Amino acid sequence: MGKCITVAVAGYGLRGKCYSQLVKKSGDRVKIVAVGEIDKEKLAEAKAEYDLADDMCFLSAEEMLEQPKLADIMFIATQDRQHVPQAVKAVERGYHVMVEKPISPDLHECLELQDKAHEYNRIVTVCHVLRYSAFYQKVKEVIESGDLGEVRNIQAVEDVGYFHQAHSFVRGNWRNSIETSPMILAKSCHDMDILQWLMNKTCTRISSYGSLSLFKEDKAPEGSSDRCLDGCKCKEACPYDAEKIYITNKFTGVRDNGGRWPCTALTLNPTEDTVYEALKTGPYGRCVYKCDNDVVDHQVVIMEFENGATADFNMTAFTRKPGRQIRVMGTMGELSGDVGTGIMNIYRFGKEAEIVDVSKLANCPLGHAGGDARLVESTISMLESNDLSKNLTSIDASVHSHVMALAAEHSRLNNGASVNLDEFIKNQRVLAEI
Ligand SMILES: NC(=O)c1ccc[n+]([C@@H]2O[C@H](COP(=O)([O-])OP(=O)(O)OC[C@H]3O[C@@H](n4cnc5c(N)ncnc54)[C@H](O)[C@@H]3O)[C@@H](O)[C@H]2O)c1
Incomplete structure (x- = not known):
């Protein structure tokens, strides 16, 4: 068997976790060896899940990038505007990179990362999973x-x-x-x-x-409250009611969906109690007509x-x-x-x-889920064979x-x-x- 491919993960949110779990399913060929994540709870979960040493867990991608190169590839799954500064640094450190889409909302940054990939001859794969x-x-x-x-x-x-x-x-x-x-x-x-x-x-x-x-505010029905759980008078007729979406809807509500997405975005361990708590105080309990969107x-x-x-x-x-x-x-x-x-x-x-x-x-599986798995598999195989021409989403x-x-x-x-x-x-x- 060839060398085991090692992965560092920047941002262990929904996407970072999804790719990391796919890596884990790929057996001994590949291993998560380091994680950088600003949320302590998520970092602790990653540490336990991948049996990481203390000194391979970092409280930000930036802190992880201060270290000498820790792995063959860095998966960058932070938010849209963070990707390029982190990816550029990773390429300069010698990592190959798998970066979430969008690369950046700033075209110059996209071009900057493209130039870096060429300058350092690194694989930069974009997660265009479809x-x-x-x-x-x-x-x-x-x-x-x-x-x-x-x-x-x-x-x-x-x-x-x-x-x-x-x-x-x-x-x-x-x-x-x-x-x-x-x-x-x-x-x-x-x-x-x-x-x-x-x-x-x-x-x-x-x-x-x-x-x-x-x-938007001018479309808010008469009697709507700022938060769905705060006595909203329009609740019954409103399909966007947070309680319907996150608690009672057969497919999306925590009661029937086994605590999967979208509830996983509200809390690390979705149960009826934790989701209700998130709806009371967090952004997902807001009236859809009264957000900062x-x-x-x-x-x-x-x-x-x-x-x-x-x-x-x-x-x-x-x-x-x-x-x-x-x-x-x-x-x-x-x-x-x-x-x-x-x-x-x-x-x-x-x-x-x-x-x-x-x-x-x-x-x-169909759609995205199938795309996610094949992207990870394709990226691992590309690193194993060191054949850059196989990069479908370079x-x-x-x-x-x-x-x-x-x-x-x-x-x-x-x-x-x-x-x-x-x-x-x-x-x-x-x-x-x-
Ligand atoms: N390929 C796809 O189909 C697809 C689907 C959904 C989202 N995305 C993209 O993936 C990215 C992540 O989305 P998500 O749904 O996982 O969001 P998320 O909020 O669940 O995950 C982002 C994570 O990054 C962490 N983070 C923030 N700043 C950090 C830093 N400086 N260092 C380390 N960690 C940091 C956050 O705490 C969070 O856990 C976004 O850019 C999004 O657009 C891609």
């Missing part, structure tokens, strides 16, 4: 088979889900674009990435519209690619659950599919439709998705004006030099 999922792998395979002819349009829809919007983008971590990122980057850099990857062409022009239409609840992006192909992407909060759907229209055929069900219809013009159930093809492959998302946001804030991406990048570089 590329690794069995569903999108299958879409890519069908396009590359040539069965659809030349792809002319792609239509993609992202259902955020009403409770996910309320949880993450109204009450939670990604509610405010200044603190983290605009929603089209935070949530949908994945989708921008998938679109450019499937097109296999560079996106050249973008327009976008969208707004925050519902979750500014990110959109619906946005549409239209795109043109270098070969004249076009795509449109529609992201909305107002769906019953999270999900994604796609249609690919080619000169010789059409593909449509739903990531949630895994069902894909492939129509080769003039022939019988082929229906594929992706969930039956792969020994891998920083080089990933930066343009961020250019697309940031250009879309620029367009949205400018009444949907068409943005030429070459000029957008040049202008951003000029601004950086001023």
Whole structure:
């Protein structure tokens, strides 16, 4: 057996923990050897879970990065605006890096990390997990088979889900674009990435519209209180009521969901008592009309690619659950599919439709969960073989998705004006030099 790959984890929150658990499942090939996390409780949990020595547990990523190199790779799973300063330091220290998306809401930072990766010849993998999922792998395979002819349009829809919007983008971590990122980057850099990857062409022009239409004070119903548990008179009719989402809803409430996400974002050990406690005092108990949020609840992006192909992407909060759907229209055929069900219809013009159930093809859960596992596996194998060409979501492959998302946001804030991406990048570089 080859050398055991060692991993240091910066940020042991939901994502850091998810990747660390996947590492643990990979057996002796790979080992978590150090963790940097500012929350003492989470750090203690990581210490016990991975049997870490005291001197390999750090009260911040920055403190961990002050040490000489401790592992082969650093997983960076802190918040959006922390990624690049930490990743740059890690690369300079000699680590390979797996960094959460978005790389950064600042394009210069994305480019800075890209330059560092080249300068130090380090692997920098971006956690664009959807590329690794069995569903999108299958879409890519069908396009590359040539069965659809030349792809002319792609239509993609992202259902955020009403409770996910309320949880993450109204009450939670990604509610405010200044603190983290605009929603089209935070949530949908994945989708921008998938679109450019499937097109296999560079996106050249973008327009976008969208707004925050519902979750704001002037939409608060008469009689609503600031916190859902403080005698709100609108509670019964309100689907966004925190008690419904976190306690009683069959899928998301702690009573029936086994203490899984989204309750894990409220407290380390979700039980009815701990979740109620978090709702009484914490951000997740706030009325959705009375939070400090500014990110959109619906946005549409239209795109043109270098070969004249076009795509449109529609992201909305107002769906019953999270999900994604796609249609690919080619000169010789059409593909449509739903990531949630895994069902894909492939129509080769003039022939019988082929229906594929992706969930039956792969020994891998559908959607994100499958993508997470395959990303970790692919990163470990890449380090084992030291073959950088296997990096499906390298920083080089990933930066343009961020250019697309940031250009879309620029367009949205400018009444949907068409943005030429070459000029957008040049202008951003000029601004950086001023
Ligand atoms: N790839 C994906 O599909 C996906 C999905 C969800 C979130 N994300 C991204 O992953 C990142 C983390 O999201 P999350 O849901 O795990 O959030 P989280 O808040 O659960 O985790 C972030 C963790 O970083 C810790 N932290 C903050 N500052 C730190 C520091 N200086 N040093 C060390 N630790 C520090 C926090 O205490 C927290 O535990 C975000 O950038 C988010 O956008 C990616």
